[in-house]
Amino acid sequence: MRSISHPEIYAIGDAATPAEDPGVRVRMSAVTATIMGAHGSDSLSAVLRGKTPKPLSFAYLGQGIALGRHNAIGFNNYPDDTPRPPYFTGWLGYLIREGFVRYLAIATQRPGIFVWVGKRRYGRAQRRQQTRAEKKQMQPRRA
Numbered sequence: 001m002r003s004i005s006h007p008e009i010y011a012i013g014d015a016a017t018p019a020e021d022p023g024v025r026v027r028m029s030a031v032t033a034t035i036m037g038a039h040g041s042d043s044l045s046a047v048l049r050g051k052t053p054k055p056l057s058f059a060y061l062g063q064g065i066a067l068g069r070h071n072a073i074g075f076n077n078y079p080d081d082t083p084r085p086p087y088f089t090g091w092l093g094y095l096i097r098e099g100f101v102r103y104l105a106i107a108t109q110r111p112g113i114f115v116w117v118g119k120r121r122y123g124r125a126q127r128r129q130q131t132r133a134e135k136k137q138m139q140p141r142r143a
């Protein structure tokens, strides 16, 4: 993501919020910050190679919330961050959360290996917005 007023400035992480709908709401979190970091690097790399950077687009995959030592709740929140069953608690929830955290920690230290899902969601959000705007235009105006 780039600053609207200063396109040479790139914004990532908790301090940033996109002006355009990336296909899901952006919640402050480690996973969002990691995706934004990787996307920011890809964008910079594209600009340096004379290419147009792609817009931010992603989906959530799952979430783990710590509930204490060796206790957590883990669940699926694909694609729009809505919690969905089954909910894994206790040791299993802890292992799921630990898996997420370790993956993010490893990914941030090895540039290029981080992958994320939902790269087409921005396009879909744009099409939805366009359809809504077209429908609104076609509606007869009330006197």
Ligand SMILES: Cc1cc2nc3c(=O)[nH]c(=O)nc-3n(C[C@H](O)[C@H](O)[C@H](O)COP(=O)(O)OP(=O)(O)OC[C@H]3O[C@@H](n4cnc5c(N)ncnc54)[C@H](O)[C@@H]3O)c2cc1C
Pocket: 012, 013, 014, 015, 028, 029, 030, 031, 033, 064, 065, 066
């Ligand atoms: C106690 C706690 C628990 C959390 N638990 C979870 C969790 O379980 N799951 C989850 O998803 N999220 C969790 N979060 C939120 C998560 O940590 C943040 O969403 C994530 O770290 C945001 O990443 P970031 O890179 O945007 O910012 P940060 O991780 O805050 O990184 C910003 C970096 O910029 C550096 N910095 C600041 N100012 C300057 C400057 N002027 N010059 C140079 N460097 C500077 C800081 O030192 C820091 O290293 C938790 C947060 C807290 C505080």
